[in-house]
Amino acid sequence: MATPPPADGEADIGAINEILGFHIRLAHGACLRHFTETFTDLDLTQKQVSVLWLVDDHPGIAQTDLAQRLRMDRATTMAIINRLQAKHFLRRDRSDKDGRKQALFLEPAGVAMLARAKQAIGEHEAWVKSRFSDKEVKLLIDLLSRIHE
Amino acid sequence: MATPPPADGEADIGAINEILGFHIRLAHGACLRHFTETFTDLDLTQKQVSVLWLVDDHPGIAQTDLAQRLRMDRATTMAIINRLQAKHFLRRDRSDKDGRKQALFLEPAGVAMLARAKQAIGEHEAWVKSRFSDKEVKLLIDLLSRIHE
DNA sequence: TATTGTTATACTCTATAACTATA
DNA sequence: TATAGTTATAGAGTATAACAATA
Numbered sequence: 593m594a595t596p597p598p599a600d601g602e603a604d605i606g607a608i609n610e611i612l613g614f615h616i617r618l619a620h621g622a623c624l625r626h627f628t629e630t631f632t633d634l635d636l637t638q639k640q641v642s643v644l645w646l647v648d649d650h651p652g653i654a655q656t657d658l659a660q661r662l663r664m665d666r667a668t669t670m671a672i673i674n675r676l677q678a679k680h681f682l683r684r685d686r687s688d689k690d691g692r693k694q695a696l697f698l699e700p701a702g703v704a705m706l707a708r709a710k711q712a713i714g715e716h717e718a719w720v721k722s723r724f725s726d727k728e729v730k731l732l733i734d735l736l737s738r739i740h741e
Numbered sequence: 742m743a744t745p746p747p748a749d750g751e752a753d754i755g756a757i758n759e760i761l762g763f764h765i766r767l768a769h770g771a772c773l774r775h776f777t778e779t780f781t782d783l784d785l786t787q788k789q790v791s792v793l794w795l796v797d798d799h800p801g802i803a804q805t806d807l808a809q810r811l812r813m814d815r816a817t818t819m820a821i822i823n824r825l826q827a828k829h830f831l832r833r834d835r836s837d838k839d840g841r842k843q844a845l846f847l848e849p850a851g852v853a854m855l856a857r858a859k860q861a862i863g864e865h866e867a868w869v870k871s872r873f874s875d876k877e878v879k880l881l882i883d884l885l886s887r888i889h890e
Numbered sequence: 891t892a893t894t895g896t897t898a899t900a901c902t903c904t905a906t907a908a909c910t911a912t913a
Numbered sequence: 914t915a916t917a918g919t920t921a922t923a924g925a926g927t928a929t930a931a932c933a934a935t936a
Contacts, residue, residue: 622888820925
């Protein structure tokens with residue numbers, strides 16, 4: 593249903609349902625909720641998984657680069673990195689090229705956790721994608737990409 | 742670009758870009774960011790505007806009903822209602838039919854603020870929709886609705 | 891018993907500002 | 914000056930738990 597629960601049998605074709613941003617927020621909320629349930633055992637958040645994934649794809653990546661890729665503030669990035677470091681999932685190394693930068697690398701525990709996380713993400717994605725055909729998934733990704741480009 | 746900033750000239754067609762949930766989160770973040778900028782003067786959040794809008798569309802609505810429509814927890818709803826009440830945008834009245842329920846109504850200040858908010862939402866929506874044709878907007882809303890239904 | 895509202899608590903994300911170190 | 918990281922702070926949303934009042 594476009595609006596969550598019409599509650600009664602009222603018409604309820606309120607203009608708020610025609611607001612694109614409204615649907616983006618609800619869809620995001622639904623995804624976040626399911627993600628959280630899927631990851632309760634692993635005790636990881638969406639952002640944390642994204643960071644582990646990107647550090648694995650780009651060993652030695654700097655915090656600033658991470659922040660840009662995930663559209664985060666530097667301070668926000670710090671908070672996430674701190675939590676992951678406290679769990680020994682990654683480490684900070686001083687960059688050789690630029691003394692200001694910290695090069696990030698996954699620790700063994702981080703590699704192991706990422707492997708488990710990717711499997712959980714597979715389940716989570718299957719839940720989301722079950723509503724769509726392959727063609728629709730590609731279309732949706734294309735449309736959403738135009739927003740966050 | 743699918744991934745925020747490729748930073749270097751690297752290929753970077755990492756699998757994370759094929760994750761639908763990843764794009765939903767980024768798109769939501771971009772919308773939230775622009776929304777916040779648009780509403781700095783009005784000092785309202787997305788959730789707060791949604792609540793004002795729904796209370797206006799459904800005078801006397803109960804907090805539980807609001808929570809269902811916006812997919813929120815009761816405690817979360819309370820926090821939002823409290824802030825709006827502190828600003829004198831709405832009031833709680835004891836329901837006649839059910840003593841457990843609180844009937845919510847907009848105060849004059851809330852009506853005025855909602856009018857301004859709707860205009861700001863128009864600008865915000867124009868920003869989001871500028872990327873799409875009318876047909877694509879309807880398509881996107883349809884696809885997103887399947888996720889939060 | 892179940893529902894509604896309420897309070898308290900905690901965590902994450904987000905953002906700003908100010909500070910240090912390096913370029 | 915500009916960049917990268919750091920720290921402190923604050924607000925908002927989310928969720929859980931426990932409690933009181935009402936149905």
